[in-house]
Amino acid sequence: MGARRKLADRFREKLGPICRKPLAFEKAETLRKRLIPTSREYPQLFAFIEHGGPPTNNHAERSLRPLVIFRKVCMGTRSATGSENISVFGSLTQTATLQGAKLIDMFRALFRSSPIHAQDVIFGSRPKVNLSG
Numbered sequence: 001m002g003a004r005r006k007l008a009d010r011f012r013e014k015l016g017p018i019c020r021k022p023l024a025f026e027k028a029e030t031l032r033k034r035l036i037p038t039s040r041e042y043p044q045l046f047a048f049i050e051h052g053g054p055p056t057n058n059h060a061e062r063s064l065r066p067l068v069i070f071r072k073v074c075m076g077t078r079s080a081t082g083s084e085n086i087s088v089f090g091s092l093t094q095t096a097t098l099q100g101a102k103l104i105d106m107f108r109a110l111f112r113s114s115p116i117h118a119q120d121v122i123f124g125s126r127p128k129v130n131l132s133g
Contacts, residue, residue, distance in 0.1 A: 008046040012037075063094050096122045 048055040110118040
């Protein structure tokens, strides 16, 4: 048994006695219910230990930071459509960057060709899937 598995098992062992009795404070009781082994969330609670990685969303917050700075500098957008456009372009650029694709190639493919071609630029070519039957 690996060290990560042992650590997760130790956490589960310590939580067992804590989660047996119902709690008076509503939010604490909600958390307690999620920590019970029969809850739907339970298998996912210790995934960060078993599979590695931090138990935070810090990487997601950091990836949003350029968009937040852009919004502050530009003082937001003037319409819902403008906000949606910024969100879509931000998502595309961040995805392409994380996949190691060149942004200029992705935008060229998107504006000159099709979304499928832009996906191929971002994620690399993949086998064609026949959806007709």
